[in-house]
Amino acid sequence: MEKAQREQLFWALMAELAEKGYRDASVEGPMAAAGVSTAEFEAEFKDKDACLFAAYDHMTELALNTATSDCESGREWPERLRDGLKKLLEAIAAEPELARAMTRSFPGIRPATYECYVELLARFLPYMEEGRKYSGVDEELPGEVELLAVGAAEAIIFSEVDAGRAERLPQMMPEILFSVLVPFMGPDRAADEMRSASAAL
Amino acid sequence: MSYKKDLSHYQAIPWPSLGPLTIDTGVLSVGDRDRLLAAMAECCSRHGYGETTIVAVTERAGLGRASFDSHFESKEDCAVAALNKIVSETLAAVSTAPTADGEGERRVLQIRAILELMSAQPSFAHLVYIEARQGGTKRMRDTYQSAAHVLALMMERLGGNGEQPPARAARAALGGAEAVMRRELALGNTGAVPVLLPDFVYAALVPFVGQREALRQSRLARQLLAEEG
Numbered sequence: 001m002e003k004a005q006r007e008q009l010f011w012a013l014m015a016e017l018a019e020k021g022y023r024d025a026s027v028e029g030p031m032a033a034a035g036v037s038t039a040e041f042e043a044e045f046k047d048k049d050a051c052l053f054a055a056y057d058h059m060t061e062l063a064l065n066t067a068t069s070d071c072e073s074g075r076e077w078p079e080r081l082r083d084g085l086k087k088l089l090e091a092i093a094a095e096p097e098l099a100r101a102m103t104r105s106f107p108g109i110r111p112a113t114y115e116c117y118v119e120l121l122a123r124f125l126p127y128m129e130e131g132r133k134y135s136g137v138d139e140e141l142p143g144e145v146e147l148l149a150v151g152a153a154e155a156i157i158f159s160e161v162d163a164g165r166a167e168r169l170p171q172m173m174p175e176i177l178f179s180v181l182v183p184f185m186g187p188d189r190a191a192d193e194m195r196s197a198s199a200a201l
Numbered sequence: 202m203s204y205k206k207d208l209s210h211y212q213a214i215p216w217p218s219l220g221p222l223t224i225d226t227g228v229l230s231v232g233d234r235d236r237l238l239a240a241m242a243e244c245c246s247r248h249g250y251g252e253t254t255i256v257a258v259t260e261r262a263g264l265g266r267a268s269f270d271s272h273f274e275s276k277e278d279c280a281v282a283a284l285n286k287i288v289s290e291t292l293a294a295v296s297t298a299p300t301a302d303g304e305g306e307r308r309v310l311q312i313r314a315i316l317e318l319m320s321a322q323p324s325f326a327h328l329v330y331i332e333a334r335q336g337g338t339k340r341m342r343d344t345y346q347s348a349a350h351v352l353a354l355m356m357e358r359l360g361g362n363g364e365q366p367p368a369r370a371a372r373a374a375l376g377g378a379e380a381v382m383r384r385e386l387a388l389g390n391t392g393a394v395p396v397l398l399p400d401f402v403y404a405a406l407v408p409f410v411g412q413r414e415a416l417r418q419s420r421l422a423r424q425l426l427a428e429e430g
Contacts, residue, residue, distance in 0.1 A: 022251065108336035110249035111387065117335070118387045121380060140416050142400035147384065148377035155376020156369055158334075162342075178366065179373030183404065186412030187366055194367065 001040045009034035010055035017052065018101035022109045027051055053116065056106050059098065060120045066091045068127055077130040078193050082177055085153070089169040089176070092157065096166035103158050124150045131184035145183045152179035174198040234272045236262040238283040239324070246327035250280060250336045277338050284333055284341060287325040288348040294318050305410065305418050309402050309425070316395045319382065323391035330383050349375060356405055370408040378404045399423040
């Protein structure tokens with residue numbers, strides 16, 4: 001299977017999952033859409049579940065790359081965070097059904113798939129660690145402050161995606177940024193960053 | 202100020218462990234219902250709502266299908282009843298938490314009550330935090346959302362007269378704490394949930410009372426845990 005075919009298969013399968021749900025989703029349609037034969041499919045995946053897990057892992061990687069592609073630049077952490085969040089929200093707004101598959105359809109299948117969702121959130125935690133430096137109170141911050149920040153953003157994103165309002169997310173970026181920053185910086189500094197982000201919009 | 206002064210009045214709500222059924226069905230129908238609710242929560246936490254069947258629930262409860270049908274119209278009906286049970290107990294635990302010297306201190310004890318409840322009933326915690334939100338039906342989602350809305354409103358009341366945080370700040374702060382809870386549930390670390398009290402206190406308070414006060418309350422929560430060993 002070519003790399004482009006595999007990627008097309010993953011996208012089509014996630015779309016199938018979002019549209020039909022786990023029980024009714026099949027691999028035949030996505031295979032046809034990607035031009036993948038049964039032999040090619042079976043050479044890489046044991047069954048539908050194996051392909052679903054691989055597709056979810058691939059999409060997780062894409063989401064992470066989207067949000068963090070500029071993280072290594074020399075700019076300040078809040079600015080990089082703002083830009084990464086903006087890109088992620090725009091990507092979610094552009095693919096609301098994929099977002100629904102990523103946040104509900106796949107994680108809700110069974111506990112093992114939910115663990116992948118936990119892992120998805122955990123993949124963002126290293127990019128939050130720099131926030132401790134900006135807090136000025138690093139030693140006093142709770143041990144879970146990174147997940148508190150990621151979970152705050154996830155709560156708003158999940159709520160909008162689930163309500164079919166993913167297209168609103170880019171406009172909500174400053175508010176989401178506030179909720180990510182507030183555990184590190186407190187409400188006053190987080191509000192300053194929110195206002196700057198609003199002005200930039 | 203000490204958190205300990207009123208703790209003698211506080212008791213986590215007990216939940217009977219599921220064992221082999223020995224009672225006569227029909228005589229203790231309330232007990233049967235509770236067994237079915239507990240079995241539903243347990244099956245969902247092990248297999249997910251989608252892959253949970255009524256047969257699996259009745260087998261786990263040690264009851265027959267007739268008993269299930271006498272209490273619930275469907276699998277969803279049973280799951281929603283189980284959700285309502287844990288939501289009611291959560292709100293009861295919050296409202297009956299011991300009194301304290303200040304509003305912030307009272308919030309610490311309320312959060313503590315929630316964490317202890319969830320730690321004591323991990324299957325129900327899984328049902329409300331994971332299945333109802335991401336694995337269940339619309340009725341289950343609505344039940345979860347209503348409960349989360351109530352908790353978020355309670356958090357918003359912590360705000361003073363200064364600059365108000367954005368509209369969804371409380372829901373986001375709650376979401377942060379829930380993400381930690383869900384990770385622990387997914388990993389099966391529910392026994393450690395009460396130890397997260399300082400983190401949850403900080404998350405709930407920081408958007409509304411400022412970082413300095415939130416850190417102070419978090420330290421006091423840590424002290425409370427240390428004093429209790």
